[in-house]
Amino acid sequence: MTGQLEAEPYYGRGAASTYREITQQPAVWREVAGMLSARSAEVAAFLEPLLARPDLRIMLSGAGTSAFAGEVLRPALERSLGRRVDAVATTDIVSNPRDVFAEDVPTLLVSFARSGDSPESVAATRLAQQCLGPVHQLILTCNPDGQLAREHAGSSSSLVLLMPPTANDRGFAMTSSFTSMLLAAWLVLSPAPDRADLAERLAAAAEQVLGEADLLADLAARGYDRVVYLGSGPLGGLARESALKLLELTAGEVVSYYDTALGFRHGPKAVLRERTLVVVYLSNDVYTRRYDEDIAEELRAAIGSENVLVVGAQERDSAADAGVWRIRGLDEVSDAALAMPLAIIAQLLALQFSLERGRTPDNPFPDGEVNRVVQGVTIYPLPA
Incomplete structure (x- = not known):
């Protein structure tokens, strides 16, 4: 990478x-x-x-x-x-x-x-x-x-x-x-x-992600029409943001979905199809991470390892650790901090999908169906 x-x-x-x-x-x-x-x-x-x-x-x-x-x-x-x-x-x-x-x-x-x-x-x-x-x-x-x-x-x-x-x-x-x-x-x-120390560590991790970003261009070129993001705890919020980023930059042409590692099995797993990519964010919390690893292994068996991108920061010597995109230097930070370099992965992936679909990421809605700053909202006074 x-x-x-x-x-x-x-x-x-x-x-x-x-x-x-x-x-x-x-x-x-x-x-x-x-x-x-x-x-x-x-x-x-x-x-x-x-x-x-x-x-x-x-x-x-x-x-x-x-x-x-x-x-x-x-x-x-x-x-x-x-x-x-x-x-x-x-x-x-x-x-x-x-x-x-x-x-x-x-x-x-x-x-x-x-x-x-x-x-x-x-x-x-x-x-x-x-x-x-x-x-x-x-x-x-x-x-x-x-x-x-x-x-x-x-x-x-x-x-x-x-x-x-x-x-x-x-x-x-x-x-x-x-x-x-x-x-x-x-x-x-x-x-x-x-x-300053934490910000520098996060910046260095982001620079690592940017230096390995060709992986994301390769994934976008495969023709996926659905992408699912899974994360637990703070990374659940990141999964939601990741799904929105893809939806926005492809102007809705690529279906995106988000859930938690455990929640995905309870019905939403039905979203999986032949051309589906799943991105799993691994928590830095050792206990929570076990559930993230379990769903990653289950999905690898169900749709193929090549269709599951697993990203995390912890160094571990286990079978579940094989094929993980490692973000170095952040194995002890909170998941809220880890979310920042992980967000860059989601942003780059959305950018690549947008270009593959022939969209213009700076303005994926040239006809104004969706605006950069929301318009058309009437704010009503709240009665006393």
Whole structure:
């Protein structure tokens, strides 16, 4: 598995922005760590008093890919913080605020938003203020000019963390914006080790993935028309994001599905067909990983090893370890951190499938059926 994908083939095929935004992620992550280091005192002054409250509810929110950042982080943060953490999409907050905010407790609402201009992004933060008493807001966004960033700038109950300018993806799909916000949230909310060290390890792992990416071009060229992503715990959220990335960049031409290792057998396994590729993400948790390995072995026997891509970080001397794409140097990190270089695999695979199908990844919907920033949403006032 050696061979960096060269840039030239992606220019002139409507993929220049998407290719650049995928491959720039190691550099962006290093910038994120530097930004957080420069603002460490400000971040600590805002978050430490909140995290010291045993009754604090942490809610992670966003729409689409931004919501899946919360799904990746939720179980990992609950484990590392030993406290309640919820992941609720802004689309659910806006449509059902009284259900989501039924419990009026001290809340930290963490909003993920690439542009900050999606109608639900701002509406969710306003509804939190309307429905809850004590609420603080942590805004992670890539657009300093977005409505979300502007509305919360200068508020004593809000902290806005802007990602590096290059993280504000110009391509249709969220790639570096997703992982940069994910990394920033993990570094500031979890009792993680040294930020710069972890970010450097993740960047080095991402560079390894990019250097071995020819494998993904080979897979995309095989003519699969269905791809299934499986992951457990935090990697379940990544599986969902991976499926969306493929669906977006192929404009729905390739059917994608996601599930957990154990959940897949309970009916969803019916999605398997002759031209199906399955990607299994192996957890770093030794106990959880056993279930991931079991489904990988079962699928290898059912549809052939050549149709099952298994990716993990742990070094193990076992039969189940044969044929695993090894991500080096991350065998002891949380699955939330491991999800970041794994996300690059999903992004590259979606890019390759899109090109194989003759699509233009930077704008897979040239007729505007689906928009980069969601349009057409009416936000209704919530009656008192």
